[in-house]
Amino acid sequence: MSTLLVVFVCLLILKVGTSIALDLLNLRYVQARAGEVPESFRDFIDLPTYQKSVEYTTAKTRFGIVSDLYEAGVLAVVLLLGILPWFYELFSGQFGFGVWGQALVLFFIGLVLGIPSIPFDYWSTFKLEERFGFNKSTKKLWVMDKLKGTLLGFAIGYPLLALLIYLVSAAGSLWWVWGFSVFFIFQLVMVVAYPMFIMPLFNKLEPMEEGDLKTRLFALAERTGFQAQTILVMDGSKRSGHSNAFFSGFGRFRRIVLYDTLIEQMESEELEAVLAHEIGHYKLGHIPKMMAVAAISSLGMFAVLGWLSSADWFVQAFHFGTSAQGQIVPVLLLLMLLSGIVTFWLSPLTSRLSRKHEYQADAFARDALGSYAPLSKALRKLHKENLSNLTPHPTYSRFHYSHPTLIEREGSLRAD
Numbered sequence: 001m002s003t004l005l006v007v008f009v010c011l012l013i014l015k016v017g018t019s020i021a022l023d024l025l026n027l028r029y030v031q032a033r034a035g036e037v038p039e040s041f042r043d044f045i046d047l048p049t050y051q052k053s054v055e056y057t058t059a060k061t062r063f064g065i066v067s068d069l070y071e072a073g074v075l076a077v078v079l080l081l082g083i084l085p086w087f088y089e090l091f092s093g094q095f096g097f098g099v100w101g102q103a104l105v106l107f108f109i110g111l112v113l114g115i116p117s118i119p120f121d122y123w124s125t126f127k128l129e130e131r132f133g134f135n136k137s138t139k140k141l142w143v144m145d146k147l148k149g150t151l152l153g154f155a156i157g158y159p160l161l162a163l164l165i166y167l168v169s170a171a172g173s174l175w176w177v178w179g180f181s182v183f184f185i186f187q188l189v190m191v192v193a194y195p196m197f198i199m200p201l202f203n204k205l206e207p208m209e210e211g212d213l214k215t216r217l218f219a220l221a222e223r224t225g226f227q228a229q230t231i232l233v234m235d236g237s238k239r240s241g242h243s244n245a246f247f248s249g250f251g252r253f254r255r256i257v258l259y260d261t262l263i264e265q266m267e268s269e270e271l272e273a274v275l276a277h278e279i280g281h282y283k284l285g286h287i288p289k290m291m292a293v294a295a296i297s298s299l300g301m302f303a304v305l306g307w308l309s310s311a312d313w314f315v316q317a318f319h320f321g322t323s324a325q326g327q328i329v330p331v332l333l334l335l336m337l338l339s340g341i342v343t344f345w346l347s348p349l350t351s352r353l354s355r356k357h358e359y360q361a362d363a364f365a366r367d368a369l370g371s372y373a374p375l376s377k378a379l380r381k382l383h384k385e386n387l388s389n390l391t392p393h394p395t396y397s398r399f400h401y402s403h404p405t406l407i408e409r410e411g412s413l414r415a416d
Contacts, residue, residue, distance in 0.1 A: 002316075002317040002318075003317075004313075004314070004317035004318075005079060005080070005317055005318060008079065008338060008341065009076060009079065009080070011341045012072055012075065012076065012341055013072075015072075015340075015341050015344050015345075016068055016069065016072045018344075019068055019344070020065050020068060020069075022393075022395065022396050022399055022400070023061050023064060023065050023396075024065075025393050025395065025396060026061065026389075026392055026393040026396035027057075027058060027061045027062075029391065029392070029393035029396075030054055030057050030058070030389060030391055030392070030393075031054065031058065033054075033391045034050075034051055034054040037050045038390065038391060040407055040410075041380075041390055041406075044380045044381075044384060045380075045384050045390075049384060049387075050390070052132070052387060053383075053384075053387040053388065053389065053390060054389075055132075056132050056387040057387075057389040059128055059131070059132070060128065063120075063123070063124065063128055067120050070116075070120065071116075071117065074116045075337060078113070078337070079318060079337070082318075082319035084109075084318065084319075084320075084330075084333060084334070084337070085318070085319045085320045085321060085324065085330075087109045087112065088105065088109065088320065088324060088329065088330055088333070089321070089323065091104070091105040091108055091109060092105050092323065095108075097323075097327065099162050099165050099166045099169075100162050102165050102327065102328075102329045103158055103159075103161040103162035103165055104158070105329055106161050106165075106329045106332060106333065107153075107154060107157060107158055107161060109333060110333075110336065111150065113337070118146075122142070125137060125142060126139070126142075129240065132387060133241060134240050134241040134242055135239075135240065135241075136237055136238060136239055136240055136241060137238070137239040137240070141238070141239070145202060148201060148202065152198065152201070160182075160183075160186060163182060164179050164182070164183075164328070165328055165329070167179050167182070168309065168328045173306075174306070175306065176302040176303060176305055176306030176309075177302070177306075179302050179305070179306075180298060180299050180302040183298065183302075184295055184298060187291075187294070187298075188291075191248065191291075194248065195232075195248040195255050195257065199234070203234050203235050203236070203238060203239075204234070204235045204238075205232045205233070205234050205257065206232065206233055207230045207231070207232060207233075208230075208231045208232070208233050208258075209233075212268065213263075213268050213271065214231070216268055216272055217231055217271065217272060217275050218231070220272050220275055220276060220279075220368065221275070221279065223368070224276065224279050224283065224364075224368050225283065226279045226282060226283065228254070228255075228256060229255075230255065231255075231256050231257075231258065231275070232255055232256070232257045232258070233257075233258055233259075233260055233263065234257050234258070234259055234260065235260055236259035236260055236261050236262075237259070237260050237261050237264075240261075241261060241385075242259075242261065242386050243259050243261040243262035243265055243382065243385055243386065244259050244262060245257065245258045245259065245262055245274050245275070245278055246278070247278040247279075247281055247282055247287070254282065256275060256278050256279075258271070258274070258275075261385075262274065262382075265381060265385050266378060266381055267377075269369075269374045269377075270374055270375075270377050270378035270381060271378070272369060272374060273365050273369055273374035273375035273377070273378045274365075274375075274378050276364065276365035276368040276369060276375070277361045277362060277364070277365040277375065278361070279364070279365075279368070280360065280361035280362075280363075280364030280365055280368075281357065281361045283364065284357070284360050284361065284364060286357040286360070286361065289353075289357075290353075290354075290357075293350070293353065301335070301339070304335070305328075305331060305332070305335060308331050308335070309328050309331050312325045312326075314331065314334070315330045315331060315334070318330075318334055347399065347400065348398060348399050350402075351398070351399065351400065351401055351402050352398070354402040354403070355401065355402065355403060355404045358402075358403050358404055358409070359404060359409070359412050362375060362409055362412065362413055363412070363413070366413055372410075372413035372414060375413065376410055376413060379406055379409055379410070380406065383406050388406070390405075390406060390407075392405060
């Protein structure tokens with residue numbers, strides 16, 4: 001066993017151990033407060049609902065721990081037993097070492113490596129989520145989603161992977177700069193294309209019906225300087241009882257999407273607050289800021305990829321033979337599997353930036369409506385209906401949460 005392989009296995013153990021330690025810390029913290037509703041929440045949630053949210057958090061945490069251990073075990077087996085090089089030799093023998101053949105190798109190995117996680121996805125949907133009344137999907141719909149996702153991934157990903165492999169041989173030593181440029185442009189295109197062309201393959205997106213609610217929401221958009229062509233309603237209830245809203249696109253392609261479950265659960269004033277929060281993200285430039293962060297991260301990843309693509313010792317350390325030398329696909333496969341070991345430790349930084357943006361969007365919504373009360377009511381209802389964890393451990397939330405906790409958001413709304 002090579003020294004590098006031992007190092008990565010140790011880093012994997014450290015990552016999983018830290019993740020589970022944080023899970024257990026949060027779980028004990030939540031369960032210790034399960035006996036009664038915390039004073040800050042007593043005016044909007046009763047004890048049975050609060051305890052159900054604790055039970056939901058407990059179930060998800062335990063499921064997450066088992067899932068993490070399972071995925072880490074699969075990854076360790078793949079790395080230690082040389083399964084990845086075996087797959088590479090097998091598929092390369094079938095598809096060849098040309099550009100299109102190697103793109104097929106990468107796609108199919110990724111597909112095979114995803115198979116072990118399917119039972120956990122099934123259990124999460126039809127056992128865990130269904131137990132708490134959230135799952136609305138059918139087994140047929142679940143299977144169709146998997147098939148659609150695979151076919152769509154192939155239609156989009158296969159030519160993109162082939163282009164990347166081509167650039168390695170055609171663009172010289174700085175191919176990774178061109179590779180980053182291509183993928184970043186693709187990401188920009190997908191920001192527009194995803195809600196317009198891909199989401200409708202899975203969900204119905206329809207303009208909001210005429211009426212008082214639509215009039216109020218468009219009046220809010222005009223008042224805040226957001227020129228919205230349409231507000232779309234998505235049939236999220238087709239798959240889940242969870243509710244949400246999100247903003248996508250930019251320029252004249254921007255769209256605000258509200259789940260039908262959200263509209264059913266909230267009053268008009270609360271929906272105005274949710275919309276104002278989403279408009280706040282746009283007006284405050286959060287979308288391009290997060291895209292810039294993603295671009296910097298992506299550039300760093302491509303720089304590492306460019307460095308490792310010419311380092312035969314890297315693939316040899318993971319049992320790849322001479323046929324893999326000079327090939328980019330083995331390096332891509334290894335980075336795909338091992339990148340999570342590094343990005344796990346960076347998640348507190350990205351979460352911190354995201355939480356900062358949420359505070360700013362909350363303040364924008366409060367100022368747009370002239371009061372913090374509508375957004376506070378909306379946030380409380382979202383937490384209640386989604387059985388969100390109302391009492392996460394501070395360390396856990398700082399590490400994992402992309403949004404501030406409810407009590408933090410309400411405190412900020414009142415204090416500013």
